[in-house]
Amino acid sequence: MQLTLWTYEGPPHVGAMRVATSMEGVHYVLHAPQGDTYADLLFTMIERRDARPPVTYTTFQARDLGGDTANMVVTAVREAYERFRPQALLVGESCTAELIQDQAGALAVGMQLPVPVVPLELPAYSKKENWGASETLYHLVRAMVGSTARPRPSRDGRRPRVNLLGPTSLGFRCRDDVREVRELLASIGVDTHVVAPLNATPAQLATLTDADANVVLYPEIAQTTAGWLQRTHGMPMVRTVPIGVGATRDFLTEVGTVLGIDVQSVLDRPASRLPWYSRSVDSTYLTGKRVFIFADATHAIAAARVARDELGFEVVGLGTYAREMAREVRDAAKSYGLEALISDDYLEVERAIAAAAPELVLGTQMERHIAKRLHVPCATISGPFHVQDVPARYSPQMGWEGANVLFDAWVHPLMMGLEEHLITMFSEDFEFDETGSHLGKGGGRREEGAGAVRILTSVEATGPSRSTELSDTATMASVDVVAPLVDAAAATSVAVAAAGPSWSADGERELKKIPFFVRKKARLNTERFAADRGIATITVDTLYEAKAHYGK
């Protein structure tokens, strides 16, 4: 029994729903009690999908339990088949149905429907959402492709072609990543054969082996399937995830090696602005910014590399909630001199972030809220995410354009370089207002950004900071829905310990001269410095001694 306040992942049948909802021509019959239909709104609200997920629920109730719940499965399967006429049917159970042991999958297989019926056994009491999605894709691909080894397709007279495996509904920026990777592959003369599961049909899955290789875009979802296609059908796989300039180059190199083509001309002219933006002088202020990264494994590992090697940040924390890929994240963390945080307990993640005192957090929706409470800027890099993380504009994470997006998305929450300089200059100006907010009532960023814009409207990026703000008052649904539920008073409840040495009046005055966005850190560091040395009263000298001690 595990005490859980918030979860990073849903149950495994939600992973199966993500696969079914990604595809065309698939229907999922889910043996589940009344109430489990809540999962529909994840798709219709967060992703603004314009159609219901292709899922039929048996929605049994207590009065059905004594009777024939198995018959409800048969009825639901028959009616779903007749109404939706899918090319393939998935049949499985949610947590409660697993307990009543109706064997929904086996029942459906026994109905002799004229389409493939794929029974799903997804243990709800030990596994989670991404695992469920991975298993579902694997079983569906197995059912459609079959295990009889086929001859590898001949290459003569045609361009090489690959499958893109892993993008799903409710996956982070999958829609845009697919377009970007398609274009990236086209630039080296490689065609995209099947993308799966996103927008694929079961009939297309049956042709997967006509491609020359599989590209594993999201290992959490596609590694199992690609591994099976490699073992059973001899299909090579490309495993580099092209997030960031360096990884995109490595990806192209790997594709070139696997397919035996020359990609050098594309490597020689990387089509991303990130390298220049990082070298331009405004970016010098990014140097050594402390960043904490917590996400699914794919995005966490990729983000760490971009943060250190392409933006010049210092990675001070790296972790994931995806235990299935804990080993990969542990290995990555070692290369940054860190111990990986492998946990799905968001309170533990919050403690780790607070202890690392980062200047930027890259995470999920959960970390966005943690960062908000700790008054640290944050950008979202992975699911679970919010409706605002499904932007209308083209906003991939992968490939050259993805690298541009990462630069913007991670840098905008921070104080701009020139801006940081000017705030220091203006901080003693009597007209400088560091508490005023450009966001109106109830909106202000508390520590950073607030006063700066009065001086610097020309360089300040209000867009991203405004949307970051909205994340706290908007649900995935609407401000109005939850406004009455918001415990605004409790928002400030995470206290930072403050007992210990006291401040002299001089010291306190001097502290106020330090730019406000680093003042809290300066206060804490000075207090820690004083406490470590048994200094009871913090004077101006103590402050500067501490500054010298902690200085970079």
Added chain:
Amino acid sequence: MTGTALPVVETGCTDAPVLKERGQREVFCGLTGIVWLHRKMQDAFFLVVGSRTCAHLLQSAAGVMIFAEPRFATAILGDRDLAGLADCNDELDRVVGELLARRPDITTLFLVGSCPSEVIKLDLAKAASRLSVAHQGRTRILSYSGSGIETTFTQGEDTCLKALVPELPAAATDAPALLVCGTLADVVEDQFTRIFAELGLGRVDFFPPRRASALPPIGPGTKVLLAQPFLNETARALTARGATLLSAPYPLGVDGTTAWLRAAAEAFDVAPERFASAIAGPAQRARTALARHRPTLDGRRLFFFPDSQLEIPLARFLATECGVTLLEVGTPYLDRALVAAELAALPLTQLSEGQDVEKQLDRCLALRPDLTVCGLGLANPLEAAGLRTKWSIELVFSPIQGYDQAADLAELFARPLNRIGRLKV
């Protein structure tokens, strides 16, 4: 039930035929009630004993609102818990101990049953009494079911409040006192409190209270006025403790609020003149505010999918005070006794109880209503099919009762119609 206060329509729905359906039900389970119950009783904690699905539902329904450490959580059952119930109880004791150690501010802990805990027959009532002894003098520990197999959406409040009834202290006197039953927003309670004071009712309590540690007294003098139409079991438990249940419609809209208040006034023998003067001001300004939305709603054709059991009173308000034409009013359960006054005042329409969502969608799409009230899972798909929708969950989470919210309530329905009129894309 007399229903004396609402104008009874000539062909009302009292004896209207009801389309009863059993099929896929696109509704929340009773756990969802935790979202508003934990906000109401801020010294209570709700511990769901269930699966990862339960935890995922709660955070999805609550919109991942991580403003603070929430006052609800899930004790997620694992394989080992399913293997042996004895171990499962030990584990529950451990989790509760951890939780209470971290949250010493909690005065009442609800163990909330879920589908899996009920299927494996984990006895949470027994666990609650065992744990009550262990944590005696510090935390009251109670249990109720919010499972989808036992409860639909708002029924979770009914089972929660029912669990609190035995804890209510016995009233010291048999003097008449009013108990308003059903969660209302604090601002609405305050408005009603002022009106009840004007009426000179004497003691008035609200149930659930704002603090679970300050439960209202109950006794033979207690007169219960239901503020929500889904509290069948709670009402029964309160009357079993000697209270009297007043007959009334629900305080939605100007007429509904007047009729609801009048039921209390009559039970306390308030002079009609005093009643009229107490409500005159608020009722008049509510009518003025409401009139602004009437042109948007008048003559519009509405379709209700079942959701919260609020559908009948809402439909009555929309039909009689906003001029809406009702095409179908779906409700998860039709409790005729609790909505008798509402049915008598509801112009004849197609009522449906339960759900077969595919068939209901077919009916809805064939009728093409001007506005469809439905859950979040159906809203965008219906919008994409060219229909305007109003999410029903907002009607549960927003303050909509009373005079000063009557116009807000109408505006919730008018907004989608207003919006589509503005858009030129």
